[in-house]
Amino acid sequence: MNQQHSSGTATRTLPFYSVLFHVKYEHLLAGVSGGVASTLVLHPLELLKIRFAVNDGHLKSRPQYKGLVHAVSTILKEEGARGLYRGVTPNCWGAGTAWGFYFFLYNAIKAWMLEGTSKTNLGPGRHMLAAAEAGILTLAITNPVWVVKTRMCLQYANLETLSPSKRYSGMIDALVKIYRYEGFRGFYKGFIPGVFGVSHGALQFMAYEEMKKLYINHYNLIPDAKLGVLEYLTFAAASKLFAASTTYPYQVIRARLQDQHKEYNGVVDVLKKTWRFEGTRGFYKGLLPSLLRVTPATAITFVVYENVSRFLLHKK
Template structure:
């Protein structure tokens, strides 16, 4: 990791940069956006795994068709299949990500939040945070994917493929497939760390450049509209650049297909579907992830700012 800001190194406590407020704020943002937008996430996953060669899998003509078909066949609850692990996964992933990212970033800065890092160090901090978060949350994403892919019209499905809920699914996957089953899709998800790194680098650089343009410290609070705009642009850039890994990850985690590994999945997708196969579900994905990211980042920024301000007030009282 990069050398810390030298002027602070003598008085900087190694663990003082770890603040639980970032964890709480990240969880708040992730849970809020997930509860509001889960149906779009479910539809994105179903589009992503639909290779057109599995007769038992429902066929949707578009986003509207998917929404109405699922609602008609599976009811309102069908639109929220997999919501429990999604809430757990999204909440914990965003919480851990913001915690790790801000801890690593502050460590690199030597505790001085006004020190700019530049694109390279922002990507380094985000990449390290992404790997640590993925190690903790990959099993939850496997469960979410499988619960989202339990179709009502699949007849005679093996009992082993029917999950009653998040805890049951975790137990069944571990029982039948071991730890490897809980970490299916881990390799393409590791490649996807670049998605988060690119997104956070873009987001941070836009905020910093904007504040520098206004001749203000880079950690100056922004307006709500500014947070929303920077979050949307950063997510759009990252999503467009890295979406194919999400398709491969979803297909590897789908228990209706059996691939020998990541490269086998890539070859089969290319052979039968061409380049378009790697971008299946992109429309519903962008429809969901752009507003989801805007909500997540806005809630995070507001909650973390409030909680950190409260921390400063308590520290002043204690030192008085």
């Protein structure tokens, strides 16, 4: 992929590998910090989202929850407080790695796109393109961890119905068994809907950047002005709600493909069976705990990211 910039009559082409010249480790560390912080605080809501998302009502061995309150009380009763934090280790690894690489690559791609131009901001379309490119690269790196996280979250109290190959004592055990019994392909279950899910991040970052730009322009601030915590929280929460509600069905499809309790023959099979037995509502199972989680999670992530990256960059 090449990019052309014009200066007068001269045009130069920038190869995509030149994006490496704009890499800054500060964005990686700041993204990891934000992702881990939000995950540690809000993992129980992620667990609830996954358990609701995969529950089609057909598997009798799967716990049946009547709502959020009933789900929490049932998990506490059958699995204890630790039950709400099943899968937290791979989730921290996944969130930290994903946010770290996402911010890392996103900022590098943005800087590369702006190289050789007099512009200080990208338009909404190019913000979405930068976010989409960063998202696909990040997904390719982190998908194995998301498979493990989903399966660890679905380790119910009653595991007798599962074969030993699908019972996991921890993250490393899950990685070893998935590779041993399912091969390398097992790590990339749910990858295709994950690619469609990149639109989630693209929409989120486009909205976040555009809101920041409008705010800065409205108050005649310098382009890289440091905003207050309230502004970052507001922009992060609003952009995440917008993206989450727009793209949620892909999360249901991905979770069902990664579920160790039930086998599907790909994305189309999930779509057909979900539509046939559950209708439109089936594609939005787990939306409430997801929305309850994503807004504070994104707010925490972005606030930590913005402050840590600014601190590291200024210190440097």
